[in-house]
Amino acid sequence: MASKFTVSNRTGWLMAGPAVLLIAGFVILPFFLAFYFSFTNQRLVSPNPTEWVGLANYRQLLGVTTLTLEPVRDEAGAIVMKDGAPEYPSIRTLTRNNPDRPDLAGMREWFSFSLGGDSRTYVLARDVVFMKAIVNTFIFVLVVAPVQAGLALGLALLINQRLKGINVFRAIYFMPVVVSIVVVSLLWRLIYDGQSGLLNNLLGAISFGLIPPVDWLGNPSTALGAIIAMSIWQAVGFHMVIWLSGLQTISPTLYEAAAIEGASKWQVFRYITWPGLRNTAVLILIVITMQAFGLFAQIDVMTNGGPLDSTQTIVFQAVERGYGKQDISGGSAISVILFVIVLSISLIQRWLTREKS
Numbered sequence: 001m002a003s004k005f006t007v008s009n010r011t012g013w014l015m016a017g018p019a020v021l022l023i024a025g026f027v028i029l030p031f032f033l034a035f036y037f038s039f040t041n042q043r044l045v046s047p048n049p050t051e052w053v054g055l056a057n058y059r060q061l062l063g064v065t066t067l068t069l070e071p072v073r074d075e076a077g078a079i080v081m082k083d084g085a086p087e088y089p090s091i092r093t094l095t096r097n098n099p100d101r102p103d104l105a106g107m108r109e110w111f112s113f114s115l116g117g118d119s120r121t122y123v124l125a126r127d128v129v130f131m132k133a134i135v136n137t138f139i140f141v142l143v144v145a146p147v148q149a150g151l152a153l154g155l156a157l158l159i160n161q162r163l164k165g166i167n168v169f170r171a172i173y174f175m176p177v178v179v180s181i182v183v184v185s186l187l188w189r190l191i192y193d194g195q196s197g198l199l200n201n202l203l204g205a206i207s208f209g210l211i212p213p214v215d216w217l218g219n220p221s222t223a224l225g226a227i228i229a230m231s232i233w234q235a236v237g238f239h240m241v242i243w244l245s246g247l248q249t250i251s252p253t254l255y256e257a258a259a260i261e262g263a264s265k266w267q268v269f270r271y272i273t274w275p276g277l278r279n280t281a282v283l284i285l286i287v288i289t290m291q292a293f294g295l296f297a298q299i300d301v302m303t304n305g306g307p308l309d310s311t312q313t314i315v316f317q318a319v320e321r322g323y324g325k326q327d328i329s330g331g332s333a334i335s336v337i338l339f340v341i342v343l344s345i346s347l348i349q350r351w352l353t354r355e356k357s
Helices: 004-037 056-062 093-095 128-159 166-178 182-193 200-206 223-246 252-261 263-275 278-293 297-302 314-324 326-355
Strands: 064-069 108-113 122-124
Touching: 004 326, 056 326, 093 108, 093 122, 108 128, 122 128, 128 166, 128 223, 128 252, 128 278, 166 223, 182 200, 182 223, 182 297, 223 263, 223 278, 223 297, 252 263, 263 278, 278 326, 297 314, 314 326
Parallel strands: none
Antiparallel strands: 064 122, 108 122
């Protein structure tokens, strides 16, 4: 006869079984398949058999090198000028059919710089678009994480008051979180419209027409910043609630003692509030960082990676390669690279937290 513990355990597994199967089929199995496909030339639809290519996908994605060139000189040895600047040899002549530098085959110019003198250093990449996606993703994370956390903390401190009707403000600040990110992206795409968008109309009215209309999502210099601003606004309410829960765990007697001692508001925040929120701060930074690295929906709805690849991100590239271009192996390799990046940052954050404690 089975014991009560055995029967209970069996019942629990039967109830959890469907969820376990779904997680295994849609999370765990694809996770390991992505590792396998990243070492092959797997296509979404292809009559050719799958072949093992080793690290070829990673070399294609992460291949970067530098090339230093001297300016072109005429027969007299003088530097040839073009548009007021020294003219340099064409990069294409060095990366195409160049028997002297086979390692440069297929590479393209990413950016260039000069450290003084006449020579100029060019940074070449095998996949310039993916390099831009990595840079854009890190810019997004480095801006969104501190700004969103700081704004959320400020809002939490404002609404952590015993005032009549304060719950109304809490609901207003949290409202954008419950709206679908796709709907929010469509709404902000209309706000950012370069012709008749709300933002341009508002800026024109405030400046009495002195500020000209800006195509916020069509300009490479403003597109990523516009998406960053929208993303911060959309999710700040969620992190505000987490900060608020942390604030409410701090004992009120500490604030009463600080008031008796005549501590200023800054001293109360520095010596009571912030130490009490240390664990909450770690949680929020980790959550924001993970969410920021997963940036996709805003890009897909608002810019589709443009203009001029200025809003490409790692996740968008993974989806675009895997399904848009039917390159499952390339998309899987990008997913693995993203996993390694996120795992490394998580370990660093955990190590820094232990060091501080």
